[in-house]
Amino acid sequence: MRLSRYFLPILKETPKEAEIVSHRLMLRAGMIRQQSAGIYSWLPLGLKVLEKVGAIVREEQNRAGAIEILMPTIQAADLWRESGRYDDYGKEMLRIVDRHERDMLYGPTNEEMVTDIFRTAVRSYRDLPLNLYHIQWKFRDEVRPRFGVMRGREFLMKDAYSFDLDAEGARRSYNKMFVAYLRTFARLGLTAIPMKADSGPIGGDMTHEFIVLASTGESEVYCDRDLLDMPVPAVDIDFDGDLDPVVKSFTSRYAATEEMHDADVFGALPGERQVTARGIEVGHIFYFGTKYSEPMGAKVAGPDGAERPVHMGSYGIGVSRLVAGLIEASHDDAGIIWPESVAPFDVGIVNLKPGDAATDAACEDILARLEAAGRDVLYDDTEGRAGAKFATMDLIGLPWQVIVGPKGVADGTVELKRRATGERHSLPIDQVLARLSGA
Amino acid sequence: MRLSRYFLPILKETPKEAEIVSHRLMLRAGMIRQQSAGIYSWLPLGLKVLEKVGAIVREEQNRAGAIEILMPTIQAADLWRESGRYDDYGKEMLRIVDRHERDMLYGPTNEEMVTDIFRTAVRSYRDLPLNLYHIQWKFRDEVRPRFGVMRGREFLMKDAYSFDLDAEGARRSYNKMFVAYLRTFARLGLTAIPMKADSGPIGGDMTHEFIVLASTGESEVYCDRDLLDMPVPAVDIDFDGDLDPVVKSFTSRYAATEEMHDADVFGALPGERQVTARGIEVGHIFYFGTKYSEPMGAKVAGPDGAERPVHMGSYGIGVSRLVAGLIEASHDDAGIIWPESVAPFDVGIVNLKPGDAATDAACEDILARLEAAGRDVLYDDTEGRAGAKFATMDLIGLPWQVIVGPKGVADGTVELKRRATGERHSLPIDQVLARLSGA
Structure with missing residues (x-):
């Protein structure tokens, strides 16, 4: 995405x-x-x-x-009268009267x-x-x-x-x-x-x-x-x-x-x-x-x-x-800091220089390959300061961040950051892909 | 199942x-x-x-x-007052008053x-x-x-x-x-x-x-x-x-x-x-x-x-x-007659003689192999007359039925029935499995 x-x-x-x-x-x-x-x-x-x-x-x-x-969410009061709870339940029960004047309620259980x-x-x-x-x-x-x-x-x-x-x-x-x-x-x-x-x-x-x-x-x-x-x-x-x-x-x-x-x-x-x-x-x-x-x-x-x-x-x-x-x-x-099992995305990609052809291409390539490996990826392709992008990625807590900038791309490297520990390593792109795809 | x-x-x-x-x-x-x-x-x-x-x-x-x-399902009436629809909507809107006497409603849209x-x-x-x-x-x-x-x-x-x-x-x-x-x-x-x-x-x-x-x-x-x-x-x-x-x-x-x-x-x-x-x-x-x-x-x-x-x-x-x-x-x-894309199960297996060791074993084998192939299977392993079982399978409309009885099993065959057409063929078990697994 x-x-x-x-x-x-x-x-x-x-x-x-x-x-x-x-x-x-x-x-x-x-x-x-x-x-x-x-x-x-x-x-x-x-x-x-x-x-x-x-x-x-x-x-x-x-x-x-x-x-x-x-x-369903809406229940008939009569059912709750059978167990005796309709009168007992108190004000936490949201009680409703329908157009035919039947007592209904929004089920609390x-x-x-x-x-x-x-x-x-x-x-x-x-x-x-x-x-x-x-x-x-x-x-x-x-x-x-x-x-x-x-x-x-x-x-x-x-x-x-x-x-x-x-x-x-x-x-x-x-x-x-x-x-x-x-x-x-x-x-x-x-x-x-x-x-x-x-x-x-x-x-x-x-x-x-x-x-x-x-x-x-x-x-x-x-x-x-x-x-x-x-x-x-x-x-x-x-x-x-x-x-x-x-x-x-x-x-x-x-x-x-x-x-x-x-x-x-x-x-x-x-x-x-x-x-x-x-x-x-x-x-x-x-x-x-x-x-x-x-x-x-x-x-x-x-x-x-x-x-x-x-x-x-x-x-x-x-x-x-x-x-x-x-x-x-x-x-x-x-x-x-999301556990991997419920993280909204597995990986975030941060493009540090959108519009730079080589950086864009590297990001697109990483995105495509991670998605092909079944990873759910959020790609920050927006304009904006690097600091604000990092803050957003940390805030939303995806387990891994891949930070892609023009200098690294010229060397064939990106930074891989693990959200839980804050560890950040500059690594060859293929190594990052291998690590994240096999996860 | x-x-x-x-x-x-x-x-x-x-x-x-x-x-x-x-x-x-x-x-x-x-x-x-x-x-x-x-x-x-x-x-x-x-x-x-x-x-x-x-x-x-x-x-x-x-x-x-x-x-x-x-x-959420429950909305504040005030929001609908902004558009003017709260008063216009009529009796189809389920109107609710909460414990603090605020007007709420169950969203119709x-x-x-x-x-x-x-x-x-x-x-x-x-x-x-x-x-x-x-x-x-x-x-x-x-x-x-x-x-x-x-x-x-x-x-x-x-x-x-x-x-x-x-x-x-x-x-x-x-x-x-x-x-x-x-x-x-x-x-x-x-x-x-x-x-x-x-x-x-x-x-x-x-x-x-x-x-x-x-x-x-x-x-x-x-x-x-x-x-x-x-x-x-x-x-x-x-x-x-x-x-x-x-x-x-x-x-x-x-x-x-x-x-x-x-x-x-x-x-x-x-x-x-x-x-x-x-x-x-x-x-x-x-x-x-x-x-x-x-x-x-x-x-x-x-x-x-x-x-x-x-x-x-x-x-x-x-x-x-x-x-x-x-x-x-x-x-x-x-x-x-469910289309395959939304059928509750892909295949039903009917065991015509539960308790018969060879028939049970054949059913279990077919079930395990279809599930391993990613098929969602309903296996009728219950006691009961064959006629009632057939009627249930036809009623619930699974696209394929595999009918397994002692006579066929002795010959290595089962019946494959296609719900949509009613076609029924006696076929070798492996052929049935190949056909249903590849579907």
């Missing part, structure tokens, strides 16, 4: 309404634009990251056996709707286990939306819902999502620690929040240092096998949010293993038994022929929030 | 609420489920088609130089919002032309939603918006979308005819509807038979070149919806070229000049330094509607 034909509205000044670094950088890098309080447009650069995050979430859900559907889909389609334990997920926009009418897409009103979420015959089956489904989440966050370049969450009236040990450590995190968290280096299950892990040992290797070590923290247990760890840090919640998995299946009549016949309500769990990942979380976890004073 | 692990809730009976064939078949094939009047969940099979249609639309938009963004994005980011003619598009859910509160996703309330639409310095530039942008639409519908396996639409108070010749011919279409259309066989621009067409000749080759021939029909002009065509048919509108492109840029202050400085409002056009494709349109255009009594 040529920058001259792209839409990348960089802001020169730091927007003063932005309180946290990810919000500031997303606005400055032209990733998003606020349309109303807590409601954003995703501009081209931001949308590319959002799509890449979503694609990794999707791949790992599919790998774990979950099946993708897409439920989809337990009721997916239970409705299930109950009309599934009758027998033979069709279980089943896990249906979607990646869809949700709305929560926060009283004070803030922190950009970290706590927006309209937000993109992956929510999965598992259906099993009994609690034992539900645990297997829960373990699959637990492992899928470990893999998902690792692929995003994040260290996300599963921390036991409050299971409320349901009770039990089957609810975890996944927390990314970042110095700018929203809340204090505590964990065993061992968790920072735990190996994440490999791509060929057998999701039909026994996942309990993997899950236990994580859950048997201390990890707690402020809410669930037990200072005595934490204090009993050897001092060097006591990690206190700031954290950002990026996922939440939750077993809730028959809470919805019972009132909504989502039953299957068991092997004995008797009908019983299914055991359910739900599994959320905040996809739009993750984009901000990634920036909170990886940035410096100059801007964003 | 193994059917035993998939979610494909086939309906045995024809739902009586469904008035048109695409609605009936989408419900029966387990593609969608109605959640409220005109509001649908997309089940796994339906979502796959929706995604494939969206991907083709996206590729052709990108090829034509349009840039993807994603605007995005002219105002994209104009707002443009005016805050672009100041100079040097940044033009610009075409921004998104593929996002919209809501129109139809008084009587019907025909399934053909005329739903919550629907997925691709809408692009072009910005140019003057009417001449706007024509070039219009032509690019015209050509992109020709290519998009052709890739979807559809014959879509551009027909001049009513330009209302804007006037001029720059508005066309793209109409798919289908015997079950919603309205009567008239066109010159030559248009049915017009060559569609190739993949390497130069979008920066002069596209006027291509556009004129289509627009110079007679084509009109009922609304725009001129019986005298049509009647002057040689009789064998007069085609009267039923049609379904699947796209609409429209130049509207400064209708929004003028009241909303979306101006750029021209080469002379003087500011002027930009000339705009909008370009819509009903993505969810297209899924139904494809079925209207391609089905038979047994079910859907």
Whole structure:
């Protein structure tokens, strides 16, 4: 992509309404634009990251056996009256009356709707286990939306819902999502620690929040240092096998949010293993038994022929929030530092002298060859000072920059800069191409 | 994908609420489920088609130089007050009041919002032309939603918006979308005819509807038979070149919806070229000049330094509607017949005797080899009568079926069935694999 034909509205000044670094950088890098309080447009650069995050979430859900559907954003209030949540939900629910005076709402979550889909389609334990997920926009009418897409009103979420015959089956489904989440966050370049969450009236040990450590995190968290280096299950892990040992290797070590923290247990760890840090919640998995299946009549016949309500769990990942979380976890004073897996482009090319025939030709050649190798490239072919171009490239945080100027081109060299470290080397063009094409 | 692990809730009976064939078949094939009047969940099979249609639309938009963004579903009423449309729009607009008593709405279209994005980011003619598009859910509160996703309330639409310095530039942008639409519908396996639409108070010749011919279409259309066989621009067409000749080759021939029909002009065509048919509108492109840029202050400085409002056009494709349109255009009594480009799976494998070791092994081998070749395969590994399995495969309309039974396997053969023609041949397994892998 040529920058001259792209839409990348960089802001020169730091927007003063932005309180946290990810919000500031997303606005400055032209990733998003606020349309109303807590409601954003995703501009081209931001949308590319959002799509890449979503694609990794999707791949790992599919790998774990979950099946993708897409439920609508607008729901009938009557469905929520069946579970009793329509009256309970409070002002965060965006309530709507349609032209025929029917009560509707913009879904903040989809337990009721997916239970409705299930109950009309599934009758027998033979069709279980089943896990249906979607990646869809949700709305929560926060009283004070803030922190950009970290706590927006309209937000993109992956929510999965598992259906099993009994609690034992539900645990297997829960373990699959637990492992899928470990893999998902690792692929995003994040260290996300599963921390036991409050299971409320349901009770039990089957609810975890996944927390990314970042110095700018929203809340204090505590964990065993061992968790920072735990190996994440490999791509060929057998999701039909026994996942309990993997899950236990994580859950048997201390990890707690402020809410669930037990200072005595934490204090009993050897001092060097006591990690206190700031954290950002990026996922939440939750077993809730028959809470919805019972009132909504989502039953299957068991092997004995008797009908019983299914055991359910739900599994959320905040996809739009993750984009901000990634920036909170990886940035410096100059801007964003994207992990390669979700970078909006793999490589940026900076033409230091557009209009100079040899420099232009070298840039075009590098662009064509990197694209032929399957790299996604942003080529800054615009007029402008070198300093401003460097600042933009650092701000938008592409993993690699290729800096092309007339002097180097005369010698057959360009500069290769690695964004994460700032290292810059003058290298022969072919060497740069070989390195970036093989990546 | 193994059917035993998939979610494909086939309906045995024809739902009586469904008035048109695409609605009936989408419900029966387990593609969608109605959640409220005109509001649908997309089940796994339906979502796959929706995604494939969206991907083709996206590729052709990108090829034509349009840039993807994603605007939110919920908009502020104040933005629509700037254009004057908030009061004009009527009851089809879903109006919402948030918890702070602010007037909001669920976007039925995005002219105002994209104009707002443009005016805050672009100041100079040097940044033009610009075409921004998104593929996002919209809501129109139809008084009587019907025909399934053909005329739903919550629907997925691709809408692009072009910005140019003057009417001449706007024509070039219009032509690019015209050509992109020709290519998009052709890739979807559809014959879509551009027909001049009513330009209302804007006037001029720059508005066309793209109409798919289908015997079950919603309205009567008239066109010159030559248009049915017009060559569609190739993949390497130069979008920066002069596209006027291509556009004129289509627009110079007679084509009109009922609304725009001129019986005298049509009647002057040689009789064998007069085609009267039923049609379904699947796209609409429209130049509207400064209708929004003028009241909303979306101006750029021209080469002379003087500011002027930009000339705009909008370009819509009903993505969810297209899924139904494809079925209207391609089905038979047994079910859907998907074009290969958007089929939910490329191939279905029918195991006629699950549990028979040799048959199972043959199916697994065919599945593994087709998947290794990059084919997306649905393997019916379930118990059940052969007749029911054949009926399901025909209903869901995959282009190819591989039918595997113990007798054939003993001879090293399977049956290959082509859905579109019903042809069925007993062939050696390797020959079937070679044919389907190379496709």
